[in-house]
Amino acid sequence: MKTKTMLVFLFYSLFIFNLKAADHSVLNIKENDFFIGDPDAPITIIEYASMSCSHCADFHNDTLSSLKNEFIDTGKVKFVFRDFPFNYPALAGSMIVSCVPNEVRYEYMNALYKLQKSWVFKDIAKTKAELYKIMQSGGMQQDEFDACLSDINLENDILEGVMNAQKEFNIRSTPSFIVNGVLYSGNKNIKEFRQIIDKILSQ
Numbered sequence: 001m002k003t004k005t006m007l008v009f010l011f012y013s014l015f016i017f018n019l020k021a022a023d024h025s026v027l028n029i030k031e032n033d034f035f036i037g038d039p040d041a042p043i044t045i046i047e048y049a050s051m052s053c054s055h056c057a058d059f060h061n062d063t064l065s066s067l068k069n070e071f072i073d074t075g076k077v078k079f080v081f082r083d084f085p086f087n088y089p090a091l092a093g094s095m096i097v098s099c100v101p102n103e104v105r106y107e108y109m110n111a112l113y114k115l116q117k118s119w120v121f122k123d124i125a126k127t128k129a130e131l132y133k134i135m136q137s138g139g140m141q142q143d144e145f146d147a148c149l150s151d152i153n154l155e156n157d158i159l160e161g162v163m164n165a166q167k168e169f170n171i172r173s174t175p176s177f178i179v180n181g182v183l184y185s186g187n188k189n190i191k192e193f194r195q196i197i198d199k200i201l202s203q
Helices: 002-023 054-062 064-072 088-098 102-114 124-137 142-149 152-169 190-202
Strands: 034-036 043-049 077-083 176-179 182-185
Touching (some): 034 102, 054 064, 054 102, 064 077
Antiparallel strands (some): 043 176
16 A cells, blocks of 8 residues: 555656646746737747857858748738857857847847947957947947846846756757747748748648
8 A cells, every 4th residue: 555655646747747847848928028920829949049159140140031021911820039159259249139128129139130240349348338338329328238247046047048958959059940849940931931830830
């Protein structure tokens, strides 16, 4: 009888553990996640990107607008943006974009990718100075800029997201895309996204 009770307890413990693990899965979209598209779209694409990564800039500059027009604006795809910074400029860019209102966040993010070469430098002070020039042109004040970059909770949230993505999907490069739970590493052009999306929609 004791053995049976122990087995039931063990099974219950494993069940609860798996439930908790599922709750913390990176596939779960949280309140602080930034996304565009219909919340109930049949396909969810989660992008992990580093704002200093040239391949990420290529995706945002060359492919994202087509993806948005064809699949996001038409209700087929919900596109979630996640930060995966590899260096200080990328972390600073991610933090600053997180501090602008959601209604203009998409525009600011894409602007920073377009202007990537003008603010991403090894010199931290130069990166901050050039990044502030861009944000100042959009109306951000120096005190707001400084407060954002010194927000340790925001920094920790971003870095925790990186660790969770590494742990669950072994993400090591950017951009990486998780499409309905399947990982696709490396930049993808619009033709490749069409193939992935059309295959899912046809199932």
